Amino acid sequence: MLEARGLSVSFGAQPVLRDIDLTVAEHEFVCVVGPSGCGKTTLLRALAGLTPISSGSALFKGRPVIAPQTELAVVFQDYARALLPWRTVAGNVALALEARNIPASDHAARIAPLLAKLGLSGDGDKFPSQLSGGMQQRLQIARCLAQEPEVLLMDEPFGSLDAITRQQLQDEVARLAKEEKRTVLFITHDLEEAIYLGDRVIALARVKGNLAGRIAEIVDIALPRPRQQLATREDPRFLQYRHRLFRHLE
Amino acid sequence: MTRRLATLIAPVVFLLALLYAWTLAADAKLVNPLWFPGPERSFAKLGEWIATGALWSPLASTVWRMLAGWLAACAVGIALGAAIASSPLARRLLQPSAEFLRPLPASALLPPAILVLGFSNAMIVSVVAFGCVWPVLLAAIHGFGALDARLVEVARLLNFTPWQRAWKFQLPSALPHIFAGMRVSIAIALIVTVASEMLSSQPGIGYLMLVAARAFRSTDIFAGIIVLGALGFLINYGTQRLEGRLLRWR
Structure with a gap:
């Protein structure tokens, strides 16, 4: 459904993203997690057609995304x-x-x-x-x-909400995505949120030296749905995912 | 409740005090009563104008010229402001001329306007429009250019055309600025209308006062001042109400 192929973005001489390859399948919920400044938001904006790509391509249903289109909706953090x-x-x-x-x-x-x-x-x-x-x-x-839209691109949508509201909205978005059969790419800096929501989690990290973001690891999340704030987060597998991905955030 | 009543009554009391001070000043005869009538005689003259109907024709002329010039200025100012804010070409083309014309006092335009348009309503309306256009134009340039960058992106994501963006995003976002400019302009409209009537001998409140001065009819002058003050008050009240309705969201 949504794809990045060798996608790189630079702001002037400053590389921000390098060689990103990822695929989001139809009805999949993919979370991208990474420390601040690793280019997560730039990746979302490039896939939405908001930020020009330096090399490689962003594809929606196999067609390059050159400009924004209504099939791709963006939920911004600063509502x-x-x-x-x-x-x-x-x-x-x-x-x-x-x-x-x-x-x-x-x-x-x-x-x-x-x-x-x-x-x-x-x-x-x-x-x-x-x-x-x-x-x-x-x-x-x-x-x-x-x-x-066919795809919802969500850029840290709950980043500036209080913890309780955030949990409520996490569950509602998870429910809506499944009910409405939407494909979701969800950006967050909160590792637990990424594991809790995602069918897959993509960890982004910065390349040492030139500071460009690249994909560090992609993990399939085999936690049963519907997920529950307490039970899911206490599941041993949840903790294993957390351990495994945590090192990319340091 | 008593507080609300007090805030309502206080300005009325102040106005009455002003009228009383005027009475005292007139009664003290520091200035010859021939030149400086008290409120009693001035209001009596106004009552006489209303009773005989002598007020309506000049008042209608003045109000018509003022509103026509002001509304024309608002339409031109908003349209030009939108163009200048949206198009670098329009900005380069129009801004130097605008900066040349802007400091000219509207009254300086009366002689050439009289030469071209003669002693006519059209002449006065044009000069009023010239005087009124600047505050609206500057407010519109600022307002149309000040659309939040995030909303520019929302408009892009929804694939709105530049016209739709101007109508659905920029105009409403500019409206508070434009209203502020329009309120400055309406005061200018009254001033320029009255001055133009005096200089071009066109029937209206301004001309009526000028003729009264030449004939030493001081009560007519003061009755005219009361009419103009009331007119300004009503117009300000009207624009405030309109603003409150259209900017309910603020």
């Missing part, structure tokens, strides 16, 4: 900046419907179930500034789902 403050909750979701040229008469019928799915029913007429951080991030996810 407050990614929402339109002058539009209501419903209006922000409608933005994605407008992008797909869906007639305005159909909007209400499409928005209501999305808001319900993300626990925002009854907040449709509020403005983003009236919502908590967790609710704002739910709204951004609702807007991305309204895009009906």
Whole structure:
């Protein structure tokens, strides 16, 4: 579904990513984990068509991604900046419907179930500034789902939320991804979050010397679904994965 | 409740105090009452204008010219501002001329405007528009250029055209700046309208006051001042209400 082949990105003379090869299969949930500055976000932006690639390619369904396309939705970490403050909750979701040229008469019928799915029913007429951080991030996810994308690219979506909200949203995103049969590429610096959510975890690390990010290890996560915050995290296999991947984060 | 009542009553009390001070100053006869009437005589004259209907025609002329010039300036200012903010070519093309024209006082344009357009409504409306365009233009340039980088990316990800981006993202994001510019402009519109009427002898409140001064009818002048003050007050109130409605999200 989504692929990087020998993908490299440089900002001027500074290499950021070098020779990234990865494949995300349809309906797969892949997490990319790495220390800050290893190029995780750049990888996501390159796959979304937001950041130009220096060499190699990003492919979506076999076609090169040169510019953003609505089949690829991006959930940003800074939800407050990614929402339109002058539009209501419903209006922000409608933005994605407008992008797909869906007639305005159909909007209400499409928005209501999305808001319900993300626990925002009854907040449709509020403005983003009236919502908590967790609710704002739910709204951004609702807007991305309204895009009906094939792939969700999530860039540290829960990085600035409190621990309890983060756990709730982890479970909801895992559930939505399976229910809605979306393919997800999920960037995080939190190793446990990556193992908890992913079918596969890709560890990114910096090459010593030139500071470019490369893939250090790819691990299949054979933990049963649906996963549970307590049981899954106490599973011996969970701890083994954690041990195995931890060294890449140092 | 008492606090709210106090904040409502206090400005009225202050206004009454001002009127009383005016009465005292007039009664003290420091200036010949022929030149400086008290509020009683001024308001009596205003009442006479209303009773005989003499007020309406000049008032309508003044308000019409002012609003027409102001609205034209707003439309031109927003359109030009959007163009300058969005296109480097437009910026290079227009900015030097704009910097040359901007410091010119609107009244300096009256003589050439009279030569070209004659003593007409069109002439005054043009000069008013010239005087009013700058605050709106500068606010629009700033506002259209100040769209958050993240929202620029959201617009790219949803594949919006430049026109859709201008309409759905930049205009609403620029609106608070534009409103601030429009409110500065409406005050300029009133000033330039009255000055233009005086200089070009076009029937209106300004001309009425000028004729009154030439005939030593001081009560007419003060009644005119009261009318202009009330006009400014009402317009400011109206734009504030409109702003509150359109910028409900703030």
